[in-house]
Amino acid sequence: MERRWFDLLMDDHSMTEKVLDALERVLQASEAPGADTVRGMVDYFVEYADGTHNRKEEEHLFPLLERRGMPRDSGPLAVMLAEHEESRRLLGHVRAAAEAYLGGDPAAGPGLGEAFGAYAALLKAHYWKENDILYPMAMRVLGPSDEAAVVEGISAVEARLGADGHRCYSALAARLVEAGEVRDLSYALDRAVLAAMLNTLPVEISFVDAEDTVRYFSHENRDKIFPRSRGAIGMKVQECHPEKSLHLVNRILADFKAGRRDAAEFWIDFRGMKVHIRYFAVREPGGAYLGTLEVVQDLSPIGALQGERRLLSEA
Ligand SMILES: [Fe+2]
Ligand SMILES: [Fe+2]
Structure with missing residues (x-):
């Protein structure tokens, strides 16, 4: 069955939620996270969760909702946009803490966990609001041709990642999820x-x-x-x-x-x-x-x- 715009966006949410849960476990563990995991984390959230998923909404879904009468400066759309901005600010903290950690600053570990915790909490609440409130409202105001335009817009944003982009970020997400799996102590x-x-x-x-x-x-x-x-x-x-x-x-x-x-x-x-x-x-x-x-x-x-x-x- 053809995937509709909200299926595609909710697929992104669910992939990112799994990554968030896994990384929260990694950052709370007594063992320090590997450099590869920290680099992959920054890459995933900067390039995919923010740089790709949020852009799909900001460039294609939200403007169309505005044209169909949803105000941009009040109500759900305003809240979603404000949360995107706030998520970028919090992601900036994650990035700075990750750079300090990768630069060998041992004091950066707890800071990274704290920064990521704040970012993850915002993102999870945001996805929930979109899945349960904004998207159902949007389904009521968007007609079939609007829906097709959003799907097309989603593909255009994905295309910026390159031919293999989506597959690469799905693989990165899977690797990050795996890093958060609870392993037997003999693993180390x-x-x-x-x-x-x-x-x-x-x-x-x-x-x-x-x-x-x-x-x-x-x-x-x-x-x-x-x-x-x-x-x-x-x-x-x-x-x-x-x-x-x-x-x-x-x-x-x-x-x-x-x-x-x-x-x-x-x-x-x-x-x-x-x-x-x-x-x-x-x-x-x-x-x-x-x-x-x-x-x-x-x-x-x-x-x-x-x-x-x-x-x-x-x-
Ligand atoms: Fe969003
Ligand atoms: Fe979203």
């Missing part, structure tokens, strides 16, 4: 550090993915309770598991996949050790099955603990 860890951490755990772990393929095991090249060879990586777990316990493995995997259970545990006496073998379903925050984690640990030293130790032992 270096891969080598993460690998070293897994090898430092006082348990041996192996991971089999959702297709039952062996993808990882820790403690490679160290003494292991159950030695593994690198050749197992990429094999189906069923191809590299002792035949006699295969039925159990298959049953556990089937239960995990079906969501019937999240863990299974066994313990065996093995070479003088009390070996605890646990399987855990690894799931996305939403619950989707990602694979199975096997955790193997010798419980003997733990089982032998008696009394308390509250002081540091000799190294």
